[in-house]
Amino acid sequence: MIRFSLHCDDGHEFEAWFRGNADYEAQAARGLVACPSCGSAKVGKSLMAPAVATGRSREKVALAASPEQKKAMAQLRKLAAKMRENADYVGDKFADEARKIHFGETEARGIYGEATGEEVKGLLDDGVDFMPIPDLPDDKN
Structure with a gap:
């Protein structure tokens, strides 16, 4: 899936998800992509920066664990350590x-x-x- 930043001919900006560029192009050609603000089917892609996953974002996900998840991970760590020591x-x-x-x-x-x-x-x-x-x-x- 890919998220495109789009705009209509009236200047409204919005985002939409597609399986890929070909999927977007096919839907736009059939008039299926429309502005959610005004309904215009005259829609184009806006300039976008690529979304790149970094190690930092993975760290944030790991640190965002709930207290229950942290407790479960601690228990799994203890179990794994006990299995290894024996x-x-x-x-x-x-x-x-x-x-x-x-x-x-x-x-x-x-x-x-x-x-x-x-x-x-x-x-x-x-x-x-x-x-x-x-x-x-x-x-x-």
């Missing part, structure tokens, strides 16, 4: 180690590490029980 880190060998434990090829123990999407799908297909540990804001800072 398990062996196996790095990128997680899928292999989890599969060995599942099939009884090695001693059962708690492990954690990383796995690719393909490895995760394979573990699910093999019926291996595991749970992703979420990366929460500030976990990697």
Whole structure:
């Protein structure tokens, strides 16, 4: 979706959302884009600055969590820390180690590490029980 700044021939300015430029052009050509103030279908695009997402805006979103969300994130952080302290880190060998434990090829123990999407799908297909540990804001800072 893209937001266009528009204006009519009477000078009214307004904004509208479209799937893309081609969608805007098609609707404007059919007279479907009209000024909400006067109803004029003689509408054009105004000069706009692109909206660029920055790291700062993501920080603001993370800091805008409600008290309940902050409490839940703190609980998840504690749970993840407890899981890590009671398990062996196996790095990128997680899928292999989890599969060995599942099939009884090695001693059962708690492990954690990383796995690719393909490895995760394979573990699910093999019926291996595991749970992703979420990366929460500030976990990697």
